Amino acid sequence: MSTKASSRSTHVEAILGRDLYAQVRNVKLLLVGAGGIGCELLKNIVLTGFGDITLLDLDTIDLSNLNRQFLFRKKDVKQSKALVAARTAQQFNPSVRITPIHANIKEPQFDVAWFRQFHIVLNALDNLDARRHVNKMCLAAAVPLVESGTAGYLGQVQPILKDRTECFDCMPKPIPKTFPVCTIRSTPSQPIHCIVWAKSYLIPQLFGEDEDGGDELDEAEKQGENAEKIANLRKEAQAFTAVRNALRSGSHPKPNGSTTRSRSKKANPNGDAAQLVFNKVFEADIQNLLSMSDMWSNRAPPVPLNYHEILNDSFVLPNHPETDAATSNGPFVPQNKAHTNGHNVPNASSSSTASGSGGAGLKDQRELTLRENLELFIHSTNRLSMRLNSGEDTISFDKDDDDTLDFVTAAANLRAAAYGIGGKSRWEVKEMAGNIIPAIATTNAVISGAIVLQALHLLRKNYGGLRNIHLQLKPEVPLNGSSVGAPAPECGVCRDTYVELLCDPSRVTLGEAIERILGDGDDEGTGPRDVSVYEDKRILSDPDFDDNLERTLESLGVTRGKFLTIVDEDGEWGNVAVAIGVLPPNHPPNGPALIPPFPLPKPPRLSKPTPPPLTPNTPPRKRTASVMGGDDDIEHVAPPPKRTKTGMPHINMASPSKKKRLEDEGLLIVENPDEKVDDEPELITIDD
Numbered sequence: 001m002s003t004k005a006s007s008r009s010t011h012v013e014a015i016l017g018r019d020l021y022a023q024v025r026n027v028k029l030l031l032v033g034a035g036g037i038g039c040e041l042l043k044n045i046v047l048t049g050f051g052d053i054t055l056l057d058l059d060t061i062d063l064s065n066l067n068r069q070f071l072f073r074k075k076d077v078k079q080s081k082a083l084v085a086a087r088t089a090q091q092f093n094p095s096v097r098i099t100p101i102h103a104n105i106k107e108p109q110f111d112v113a114w115f116r117q118f119h120i121v122l123n124a125l126d127n128l129d130a131r132r133h134v135n136k137m138c139l140a141a142a143v144p145l146v147e148s149g150t151a152g153y154l155g156q157v158q159p160i161l162k163d164r165t166e167c168f169d170c171m172p173k174p175i176p177k178t179f180p181v182c183t184i185r186s187t188p189s190q191p192i193h194c195i196v197w198a199k200s201y202l203i204p205q206l207f208g209e210d211e212d213g214g215d216e217l218d219e220a221e222k223q224g225e226n227a228e229k230i231a232n233l234r235k236e237a238q239a240f241t242a243v244r245n246a247l248r249s250g251s252h253p254k255p256n257g258s259t260t261r262s263r264s265k266k267a268n269p270n271g272d273a274a275q276l277v278f279n280k281v282f283e284a285d286i287q288n289l290l291s292m293s294d295m296w297s298n299r300a301p302p303v304p305l306n307y308h309e310i311l312n313d314s315f316v317l318p319n320h321p322e323t324d325a326a327t328s329n330g331p332f333v334p335q336n337k338a339h340t341n342g343h344n345v346p347n348a349s350s351s352s353t354a355s356g357s358g359g360a361g362l363k364d365q366r367e368l369t370l371r372e373n374l375e376l377f378i379h380s381t382n383r384l385s386m387r388l389n390s391g392e393d394t395i396s397f398d399k400d401d402d403d404t405l406d407f408v409t410a411a412a413n414l415r416a417a418a419y420g421i422g423g424k425s426r427w428e429v430k431e432m433a434g435n436i437i438p439a440i441a442t443t444n445a446v447i448s449g450a451i452v453l454q455a456l457h458l459l460r461k462n463y464g465g466l467r468n469i470h471l472q473l474k475p476e477v478p479l480n481g482s483s484v485g486a487p488a489p490e491c492g493v494c495r496d497t498y499v500e501l502l503c504d505p506s507r508v509t510l511g512e513a514i515e516r517i518l519g520d521g522d523d524e525g526t527g528p529r530d531v532s533v534y535e536d537k538r539i540l541s542d543p544d545f546d547d548n549l550e551r552t553l554e555s556l557g558v559t560r561g562k563f564l565t566i567v568d569e570d571g572e573w574g575n576v577a578v579a580i581g582v583l584p585p586n587h588p589p590n591g592p593a594l595i596p597p598f599p600l601p602k603p604p605r606l607s608k609p610t611p612p613p614l615t616p617n618t619p620p621r622k623r624t625a626s627v628m629g630g631d632d633d634i635e636h637v638a639p640p641p642k643r644t645k646t647g648m649p650h651i652n653m654a655s656p657s658k659k660k661r662l663e664d665e666g667l668l669i670v671e672n673p674d675e676k677v678d679d680e681p682e683l684i685t686i687d688d
């Protein structure tokens, strides 16, 4: 060993002790994620001397990562995170082996057999879906996992060991905070409502996939839904189709109905298409809402905006008398600002550009006037229109896409003005629409240190030393370690009995697979019995539904890396989770199409046969504050009820496909503005 290498290891060996250090040198470790926590953690494990590290990340480096992901430099932007992180960290300790993989951990080649090669897995992810996936793979492969997450100043580390500790899914994660759709659609009362409207409703309507919902409406009409409501929805859909077409064709109908053809492929610089959109959503739609007078008996009515009057500074917001300069050039935001600041920014826009370069402070952090917002709306609509005309099929919101961010900023602020709500700067809109909680390098550093300590406990099998670590905003106990809980008896993930089925899914039927896994003996828990079979949340068969039993696994989408879950129909035996793997390389081509698990799975007898066990992936209890969800948390959804045909959509303010999309965005669908929601709807997660 060279002097340099020995001096590098002297201290760590002294700290860990010779035996543990030797063990660490021989460990094969998987690190999933090379972002904020991942970079910090990779540095730690390389310097601790972990001998063989596989680092996996699907992403490339973004400029915005550089402030905290210190293994990356500006020249690395757009390159693979895993590759660059491995290359940089390798220099810290050439004696460790780092294998970078640029891929999604959910890809089929990373099956249970692949996971089994590792002694320990460390998660440094940012989303619930990938975390749940790795949790399940580690349980199936019986590999210990250290899970972690940070959000601002908060952080969490959870060691997970099958049959000893609770798993990531033993407690469900908090559901993202939601708003009733009616609030978003017609009665916004806070800036965030307008931002969500612009981001999740207007952008998809104008720039997303065409979903005119015509078929759904026809069907609903046949089913006898309220004809007037349907006629209104149809009218609305047609109006949107007209503006969508204008944005796409480069041919922009004039508001009076005649059509102009733009000379080049460029969107019309006069903003005809932008004006059409504006007139629809900020004038006609609002006028339409005003005509429903009963909506406004208890709340202040909105004010339709006028395009030309705003542009020529003659527009007055009549419902905001407290700002006498409530014209287009006064701050359109009377509400909170008028009370807190008490002063206007006179004519801030008179010489400024649409991007708001005038005024005090950083340009992104300044609130725009009403006219500036309209100018920004026109410019950004034109830019987006131009992109559609140059071949982009659809455009969706991305906080790092300036065109969509400008559009959301302007549209949200215009809507806020119409409803007498305070506006937001582009900076604030980015934070709120991007659902950004600032990432703090120090939090990642503290959490990464704690991950290594938990990993060392797991390696030494010092299970008494395992702790769930919380970094919290309590000055007296900033870092708290609590004892780890036992697996939740009713957990739909870690209480399953895991086995592996090596097979060629194109040659094995579902029926054959189930038969071979249950076996024909009559041992406790084995043998033929009534079962339902799921793949994730899809039900594939049950005792009354055997249509799929003759189909191949491949035709059912049950392939490498996926799981079948076998649920005892009488609730007498625990679930069996079957990981699908490939046949070994030396398997003869004409050999059997499957190798059943050996020994056959023997799920535990359940103490109480009723109620039946939870269906797969349906964890039972509520987790309190957790930072491990990430920004795309999803609600746990139980498998669909057995073979019930999806009923006809109940016509609400949104068509079913839109409803689904809005629900995916974390919005709660309620029937009408006055409907009470059980859980008082709250804001989406914003750190402010």
Ligand SMILES: Nc1ncnc2c1ncn2[C@@H]1O[C@H](COP(=O)(O)OP(=O)(O)OP(=O)(O)O)[C@@H](O)[C@H]1O
Residues within 6 Å of the ligand: 032, 033, 034, 035, 036, 037, 038, 056, 057, 058, 059, 064, 065, 081, 103, 104, 105, 106, 124, 125, 126, 127, 130, 439
């Ligand atoms: N399914 C997945 N497979 C592989 N890597 C994943 C998967 N899901 C997320 N990741 C990676 O996990 C890392 C999480 O890091 P982090 O939370 O710092 O996010 P980020 O994308 O780097 O930063 P930000 O979201 O703040 O811009 C990211 O690098 C991301 O690419």
Ligand SMILES: [Zn+2]
Residues within 6 Å of the ligand: 166, 167, 168, 169, 170, 171, 487, 488, 491, 492, 493, 494, 495
């Ligand atoms: Zn569990």
